[in-house]
Amino acid sequence: MNTALHTLRTIMHPATRHATLAMMLLALPTAAAFATDAATIAQHGNGRGAPACASCHGAEGGGQAAAGFPRLAGLNAAYLRKQLDDFANGTRANPVMQPIAAALNESERKTMAEYYHRMPVPAALSKPVTRMPADHSLGARLALRGLWGKQVPACVACHGPHGIGVGAHFPPLAGQPAAYIAAQLNDWKQGTRHNDPLALMQHVSSALDEQDIHAVAAWFAAQPLAAKGTTP
Ligand code: HEC
Ligand code: HEC
Numbered sequence: 001m002n003t004a005l006h007t008l009r010t011i012m013h014p015a016t017r018h019a020t021l022a023m024m025l026l027a028l029p030t031a032a033a034f035a036t037d038a039a040t041i042a043q044h045g046n047g048r049g050a051p052a053c054a055s056c057h058g059a060e061g062g063g064q065a066a067a068g069f070p071r072l073a074g075l076n077a078a079y080l081r082k083q084l085d086d087f088a089n090g091t092r093a094n095p096v097m098q099p100i101a102a103a104l105n106e107s108e109r110k111t112m113a114e115y116y117h118r119m120p121v122p123a124a125l126s127k128p129v130t131r132m133p134a135d136h137s138l139g140a141r142l143a144l145r146g147l148w149g150k151q152v153p154a155c156v157a158c159h160g161p162h163g164i165g166v167g168a169h170f171p172p173l174a175g176q177p178a179a180y181i182a183a184q185l186n187d188w189k190q191g192t193r194h195n196d197p198l199a200l201m202q203h204v205s206s207a208l209d210e211q212d213i214h215a216v217a218a219w220f221a222a223q224p225l226a227a228k229g230t231t232p
Pocket of ligand 1: 041042050051052053054055056057068069070071072075080081083084092093094096097100104112171183184
């Protein structure tokens with residue numbers, strides 16, 4: 001179904017796409033098939049309890065810094081999929097996303113993860129990555145050197161230079177809202193997020209105090225995102 005839709009999309013002219021697609025879908029026997037279309041769910045929800053993702057994560061998937069809603073565009077598909085599964089199964093407890101993820105069925109979670117993975121980083125967020133001047137702030141020290149006294153490696157050792165993200169396991173931190181980054185660190189400290197492989201982040205966050213969290217979150221939020229190849 002999905003592959004068929006995808007092929008259709010690529011071969012059809014944008015102007016005729018919607019009308020033809022709608023006719024195609026009307027001809028389909030089940031309404032459920034309609035709900036698995038990622039763009040529809042992103043813009044309108046799935047009609048079974050999951051609201052439009054775009055209302056919080058933005059039409060371009062860039063998130064909303066002021067509200068602490070994370071960027072999804074360009075993130076690794078397997079990572080996004082895991083997070084949706086984790087919200088649904090409760091290992092990442094969040095009052096907003098948990099019911100939304102639970103209202104998506106397995107195939108919708110997979111489809112949404114692939115949809116946001118393919119979405120380019122919004123132009124408004126992407127800037128060329130330039131070498132940052134040496135920075136001796138607390139946030140930079142934690143990000144680039146860690147806290148060896150407490151066995152905390154540098155964040156960039158796992159999350160990549162500038163926090164651009166590495167593969168399916170280490171998500172990007174660069175450019176994510178500071179409020180979002182801080183909330184995740186606090187959730188691990190409090191145990192409401194306990195979905196990390198080998199409890200790596202549980203260990204890291206338990207060593208950080210409130211001032212450390214504030215500083216390191218602000219540092220990563222200020223890191224530039226490359227227009228291309230920001231995330232794997
Ligand atoms: C009412 C606002 C809202 C809506 C609607 C919403 N989200 Fe979210 N989303 C959030 C918030 C808030 C978080 C951060 C949760 C946390 O702190 O753990 C989040 C986090 C996520 C994450 C984790 C990202 C990461 O980097 O770990 C994914 C994936 C996600 N949302 C996907 C979706 C999808 C797909 C939809 C639509 C079906 C959707 N969201 C709809 C508010 C929303
Ligand atoms: C030893 C490796 C490692 C180190 C060092 C590390 N992290 Fe992580 N981090 C991870 C892994 C693995 C995940 C993904 C957890 C999951 O699957 O949900 C993660 C996830 C995160 C997330 C959630 C992002 C999202 O969108 O879901 C934040 C925020 C984060 N780390 C911040 C930090 C900060 C800040 C530091 C440095 C103080 C740091 N990390 C150091 C391994 C590491």
